[in-house]
Amino acid sequence: MKKLLIVNASKRRKGNSYTLENRIVEQLAGKAEVNTFHIGEKDVRVCLACDACKRQHTPNCIQKDDFTALIPALDSCDAMLILAPVHWDQFPAQLKALLDRTYSFMAFTQPDFSMAGRKDKKLGGYFFAGFGPVDVYTNMVETNLKSFATAGFREYKAHVAGNANVPGSILEKPEDLKAADEMIEWLLA
Ligand SMILES: Cc1cc2nc3c(=O)[nH]c(=O)nc-3n(C[C@H](O)[C@H](O)[C@H](O)COP(=O)(O)O)c2cc1C
Known part of the structure; x- marks a missing residue:
């Protein structure tokens, strides 16, 4: 069974990131080994x-907090799915902190600049925005996802679901649900 790490960066337990996470966890029961990491409830400095x-x-970081246990999970998964809101046109701060901490995987002496044990992992970034512009946010998400290459995530796909302020509204949006299903299928292929 493939190992999927879901990193959820929302603070809203009933919001759209959690609604989609619950749906995915249900869909993948018995089909993939799913490990979830809720940054909103963690201490990632x-x-x-x-x-x-x-x-x-x-790749170990001398700063000991909840990122410490995430390092081996990041290194051993087959794929990672990030579920997150857009905050002020950018990654939410807690997710940016996590991205910055993957600097611990950076090796200046390696030809590919990476100390990751595995470098064949896939990454999906599925983001929610209250408004938009969704195309600009998709570019922003892709730019940030690129930086996870140092931790061994060399292939990535992004999707931004706009008009997502109402908690749980993702369930009424067939196009966004289809994009989520396609992303999961690609991540686990
Ligand atoms: C601090 C903060 C900043 C936000 N900035 C933006 C923004 O720049 N653009 C936007 O479209 N929505 C923005 N939003 C709205 C959220 O992206 C939106 O409500 C999203 O659906 C939340 O996802 P969640 O339900 O998974 O938490 C912001 C919300 C917060 C709390």
Whole structure:
């Protein structure tokens, strides 16, 4: 069974990221090994930019918090799905903190700049926006997803569902649900 890591960066337990997460977890029961990480309930601090990870030549970070346990999960999954809101036209701060911490996988001495054990993992970014513009946000999400290559996620796809302020409204949007189903299918192929 493929291992899917779901990183949920919303603080709204009844919001659309959680609504979609619940649907996906239900759909994948018995079909994939799903591991969820709810950043909104975790302590993932900002990168100290201390470069200690560069001196010890491992993806481990000397800062011990909830990112510590995520490092092996990031490294061993087959695919990661990020579910998140757009905040002020960008990644929400808690997700940006997580992205910054993947700097611990960066190796300046490697030809591909990566200390990741696996470099064949897929990444999906499924974002919710209250309004839009959805095309501009999709570019923003893709730009950020690209940076996860250092942690071994070399292929990525993004989708942004607009007009998503109402909690649970994703369930009434066939086009956005289809995009989610296609993303899951691609992640686990
Ligand atoms: C701090 C904050 C900033 C936001 N900024 C934007 C924004 O720039 N553009 C937008 O379309 N929606 C924005 N929103 C609305 C959320 O993206 C929207 O409600 C989204 O559906 C929330 O997803 P969730 O239900 O999974 O938490 C913002 C919401 C918050 C709380």
